[in-house]
Amino acid sequence: MKLSALAHAAGMAMPANGEADVTGFAIDHRKVAPGTVFGAFPGARFNGEAFIPAAIEAGAVAIVARPEATVQGAVHFANADPRHAFARLAAGFFTPVPEALVAVTGTNGKTSTVELTRQLWRMAGLRAASIGTLGVTTSDESVSTGLTSPDIVTFLSNMTGLAREGVTHVAYEASSHGLSQYRSEGPRVAAGAFTNLSRDHLDYHATMEDYFAAKMRLFEDVVAQDGTAVIWADDVWSQKAIAHAEGRGLALFTVGTRGTGLKLIERTPTALGQTLHIEHNGKALKLELPLIGAYQAANALVAAGLVIATGGEPGLTFDAMKRLQTVRGRLERAAISAKGAPIYVDYAHTPDALAAAIAALRPHVAGRLIVVFGAGGDRDQGKRPEMGRAACQDADVVIVTDDNPRGEDPAAIRAMVLAGCDDGAKEIGDRSEAIGAAIAEAGSGDIVLVAGKGHEQGQVVGSGADTRVLPFDDVTVAREMSGASSIPLGDQ
Numbered sequence: 001m002k003l004s005a006l007a008h009a010a011g012m013a014m015p016a017n018g019e020a021d022v023t024g025f026a027i028d029h030r031k032v033a034p035g036t037v038f039g040a041f042p043g044a045r046f047n048g049e050a051f052i053p054a055a056i057e058a059g060a061v062a063i064v065a066r067p068e069a070t071v072q073g074a075v076h077f078a079n080a081d082p083r084h085a086f087a088r089l090a091a092g093f094f095t096p097v098p099e100a101l102v103a104v105t106g107t108n109g110k111t112s113t114v115e116l117t118r119q120l121w122r123m124a125g126l127r128a129a130s131i132g133t134l135g136v137t138t139s140d141e142s143v144s145t146g147l148t149s150p151d152i153v154t155f156l157s158n159m160t161g162l163a164r165e166g167v168t169h170v171a172y173e174a175s176s177h178g179l180s181q182y183r184s185e186g187p188r189v190a191a192g193a194f195t196n197l198s199r200d201h202l203d204y205h206a207t208m209e210d211y212f213a214a215k216m217r218l219f220e221d222v223v224a225q226d227g228t229a230v231i232w233a234d235d236v237w238s239q240k241a242i243a244h245a246e247g248r249g250l251a252l253f254t255v256g257t258r259g260t261g262l263k264l265i266e267r268t269p270t271a272l273g274q275t276l277h278i279e280h281n282g283k284a285l286k287l288e289l290p291l292i293g294a295y296q297a298a299n300a301l302v303a304a305g306l307v308i309a310t311g312g313e314p315g316l317t318f319d320a321m322k323r324l325q326t327v328r329g330r331l332e333r334a335a336i337s338a339k340g341a342p343i344y345v346d347y348a349h350t351p352d353a354l355a356a357a358i359a360a361l362r363p364h365v366a367g368r369l370i371v372v373f374g375a376g377g378d379r380d381q382g383k384r385p386e387m388g389r390a391a392c393q394d395a396d397v398v399i400v401t402d403d404n405p406r407g408e409d410p411a412a413i414r415a416m417v418l419a420g421c422d423d424g425a426k427e428i429g430d431r432s433e434a435i436g437a438a439i440a441e442a443g444s445g446d447i448v449l450v451a452g453k454g455h456e457q458g459q460v461v462g463s464g465a466d467t468r469v470l471p472f473d474d475v476t477v478a479r480e481m482s483g484a485s486s487i488p489l490g491d492q
């Protein structure tokens with residue numbers, strides 16, 4: 001593909017050396033081969049512009065970089081927002097892509113919503129995939145990418161790879177980091193969804209308003225002009241999200257008790273799920289959802305909204321909701337203890353998510369709700385006491401443990417979490433031991449919630465060159481510990 005054709009497709013000025021053949025795109029100079037377009041971006045740890053000479057040496061034909069960067073020996077696509085320009089240029093190269101793309105943003109619920117959307121599409125007979133924290137998931141396999149929003153080159157090459165496999169429908173997560181770094185855009189996005197906004201990532205975004213603004217790029221820039229915004233209407237930020245979508249002129253499909261596209265009238269928990277009374281197009285409907293908790297109902301309804309917004313037949317979509325399956329690590333029932341207490345694993349790693357996960361389980365507990373959780377290192381520190389507060393207010397027994405301490409002192413992280421708790425919370429740093437203690441404590445009628453790691457397969461300790469990922473899976477540990485005998489908390 002010629003450089004000039006790509007520039008033309010992206011609406012950029014024609015480069016002087018437009019006849020150069022482009023063979024690929026890279027944002028890491030170590031991945032440059034002859035014919036590559038290199039994106040040189042100032043980042044959190046490095047300034048990619050420092051690698052421009054090495055990229056040209058390795059055969060880069062063009063560099064997308066800020067106007068002030070020095071480029072000698074290759075075409076310079078100069079742009080004050082080089083990540084944005086790079087995404088537009090690369091989108092012309094990575095084709096074809098699946099015909100229907102939808103993106104989900106929000107603090108909590110992105111992974112769940114993209115996965116439920118994929119399941120609904122698949123039940124409608126479509127070849128579908130989801131991309132996000134769980135990796136790239138199709139009916140056949142799930143391949144990890146390491147980040148919720150992979151880098152732009154990985155994202156676009158995944159899209160073409162999926163299209164080659166015959167996938168026509170893709171739902172992907174758009175994290176705030178990803179949106180502010182233009183990591184997942186370029187192709188036409190038919191619909192975007194907003195789930196909710198609450199405290200997270202205030203280490204990266206200066207204020208909640210900045211964090212929200214990053215998410216709103218989805219409606220302002222990423223979703224196609226003739227696309228749809230599917231918005232959970234019951235969040236405190238929903239009205240603002242609606243205003244952004246309306247400001248852009250997108251079609252609106254709101255969901256929830258205040259929704260107009262799908263109106264949630266009533267929700268009644270059942271033994272293994274919940275009954276949803278909803279209204280669609282003025283018609284009342286009753287659905288049996290085989291997932292527990294208000295939060296899972298919210299995500300399933302947003303997923304249904306995305307399917308309908310991309311042409312799904314509403315009746316078939318509602319019917320398929322009855323057959324949705326648990327999303328890995330989201331209120332996943334990992335085991336039942338020898339004394340009969342169910343152990344759930346959930347990915348709650350924000351104050352709001354912890355409250356939502358506890359609320360989801362509460363109607364199912366006859367006795368006590370025992371929660372084991374921690375907070376991640378090298379991440380927003382202010383959320384730690386708030387997580388402690390949420391757990392200590394809403395659960396009956398709280399055990400604070402470690403969750404990916406990364407470069408920080410795990411005891412200091414636990415102390416910050418415990419600062420939000422009264423004196424009743426226990427502290428057991430070793431996560432296996434903490435899970436074992438919770439299970440030993442639980443009697444029949446109690447429920448154990450192990451929160452924070454969900455699907456994760458490792459405990460991340462150390463940082464930089466010293467980073468180590470110690471194999472760890474909450475589900476496996478919960479299963480092992482429910483068979484084994486452990487010391488009850490009271491005896492310690």
Ligand SMILES: CC(=O)N[C@H]1[C@@H](OP(=O)(O)OP(=O)(O)OC[C@H]2O[C@@H](n3ccc(=O)[nH]c3=O)[C@H](O)[C@@H]2O)O[C@H](CO)[C@@H](O)[C@@H]1O[C@H](C)C(=O)N[C@@H](C)C(=O)N[C@H](CCC(=O)O)C(=O)O
Pocket residue numbers: 027028029030039040041042043044045046047048049051146147148149150151152175176177178181183
């Ligand atoms: C803070 C942050 O978001 N960092 C991400 C960002 O890195 P960056 O652009 O700042 O990169 P940098 O390391 O400073 O380097 C700058 C540039 O020089 C280039 N470079 C660098 C070194 C070199 O030798 N050669 C070279 O060319 C790099 O490729 C980069 O383009 O872009 C990289 C590529 O896309 C990401 O891998 C990296 O994620 C880091 C590892 C990370 O931990 N990110 C987390 C916080 C994150 O993004 N999380 C979100 C949110 C999760 C959620 O939903 O809650 C996610 O989407 O996963």
Ligand SMILES: Nc1ncnc2c1ncn2[C@@H]1O[C@H](COP(=O)(O)OP(=O)(O)OP(=O)(O)O)[C@@H](O)[C@H]1O
Pocket residue numbers: 106107108109110111112113133148173195196295296298299329330331346347348349352353354356357454
């Ligand atoms: N709609 C929701 N409202 C409140 N809490 C939710 C909602 N959906 C999920 N949660 C909570 O957040 C946790 C993470 O859910 P999920 O993985 O779907 O979110 P995410 O937005 O993808 O998270 P991440 O930012 O890590 O990618 C769940 O395990 C649950 O505790």
Ligand SMILES: N[C@H](CCC[C@H](N)C(=O)O)C(=O)O
Pocket residue numbers: 148349375376377379403404452453456
């Ligand atoms: N996407 C989130 C995941 C957090 C998961 C939790 N286990 C932790 O490590 O804090 C983040 O990177 O902040």
Ligand SMILES: [Mg+2]
Pocket residue numbers: 110111112132133134148173
């Ligand atoms: Mg996610």
